Amino acid sequence: MAMFPFSVSGADLEQWRKAALAAAIEAQVEPSELDWFLQAVANLDRLTLRLNLVAQQPSVGLRVPFATLQTQWQQRLHDRVPLQYLVGLAPWRHFELRVTPDVLIPRPETECVIDYVQTAIAQNPTLAEGDWVDLGTGSGAIAIGLADLMPQARIHAVDLSAAALAIAQQNAERLNLRDRIQFYQGSWFAPLPNLQGQLKGMVSNPPYIPSQEVLALQPEVVRHEPHLALDGGMDGLDAIHDLIQTAPAYLQSGGVWLVEMMAGQGDAVVEALAQQGDYCKIALLKDLEGVDRFAIAERR
Ligand SMILES: C[S@@+](CC[C@H](N)C(=O)[O-])C[C@H]1O[C@@H](n2cnc3c(N)ncnc32)[C@H](O)[C@@H]1O
Structure with a gap:
């Protein structure tokens, strides 16, 4: 047509x-x-x-x-329907991603995740060859960014939502990256038992907004974006705590743990990473506005 x-x-x-x-x-x-x-x-x-x-x-x-x-x-x-849902497309990095109300509209700040992975692999190039996961892939944005950045890596993308995964798969196909990314439905690491001890990196932009605050978000978000993508439980940190506890069993020594979070959550996330005991080189990283928005750590 x-x-x-x-x-x-x-x-x-x-x-x-x-x-x-x-x-x-x-x-x-x-x-x-x-x-x-x-x-x-x-x-x-x-x-x-x-x-x-x-x-x-x-x-x-x-x-x-x-x-x-x-x-x-x-x-x-x-x-108050977001334009990206009306036209079915969202620009993200140098990609044009298909989006529907089944997936979160990928945000500009999340683009930094790929830049921080790029910095990590520049410091340790062996990280770029091996298995990486994107947990809570949504539209597939991060998984696609990782596949594009690291041609030698195998990317595994997980989401609890089957509807979101279908969109992520379509995006990978449209961008000719379908054979570089494997998709799994399930909760966080649950569908990946075979990757225990294997991962070079784990990246996630999980739901991190405290439940009470979700309903106060702007109408474009609260009325149209999937709440599964937003609601992080009472303090917003349910998913992040889960990823802190479970990732060490999956990461190789020297593997990267990198998560997006909400402004103001940095101290709690750094403390939880330190207390867990299996991480080193714990740091906060800034978004485009200079806000601490990501936490990064290395598996000991
Ligand atoms: C904030 S969105 C991020 C989407 C995409 N990665 C991005 O950055 O645009 C969080 C994603 O996590 C997924 N999710 C929520 N709970 C999950 C769980 N227990 N296991 C796996 N994915 C989950 C949601 O369906 C949603 O796609």
Whole structure:
């Protein structure tokens, strides 16, 4: 099927765009989202939008009928549906990932996880050849990033949600990485008994928001993203504690333990890692905003 099977005149689209922008401002939705949306659903590039050249186009190709495009924008403004779910895509690192409400929309801060793995393998290149796991893979973002970064590594991606795994598998396929990543349904390490003592690295962006805080998140998140991906129990640390306790049985000596967490959880995570006793080189790492957002450690 053609990529843009529908069309609208540039003049009609520009007229709608002006009204859609005013409606976004009124609904307190970031106005720049409108141009992102139009680039995703219409055959328009950023320059045409920036220079306000839409009205000059005799016809603009659309992926969906013009009426659907208008309904989707209404859903963005009034039902607070994230744009990524409406268009079914999320940019992440240099990938374009398919997303549905079955998976968390991969966040920019999580991109740093791959950079920190890159730093670790630069210091110890043998880490890049062997088995790595992404626990709670969601859309498959981290597993895909790891497979792309380490062509010699075998990547194992786990999620409790079968629906999320189906999306992760589709993403790996679309990016020609399907034969580099194995997918498993189950809880954390449970589906990986054969990897005991084998892993060069364990990476996870687990649910880490305290249960009480989940309901207070912005409507885009609380109403549309999967709560299985968000709720980390009473203090938010249920999954992280589990990963601290169970990972040593799976990691090789020198293997990397790397987890994303919420701002403010760093001290508790460092203390739990130290108390467990099997880790060394425990450190906190910052996200793009300079917030301690990741904990890293090495299996003794
Ligand atoms: C915060 S999301 C992260 C998704 C993806 N890795 C990312 O960074 O965008 C957490 C993921 O953990 C999964 N999850 C929750 N509990 C789990 C469990 N017990 N075992 C495995 N995965 C779990 C959720 O389904 C969700 O996909």
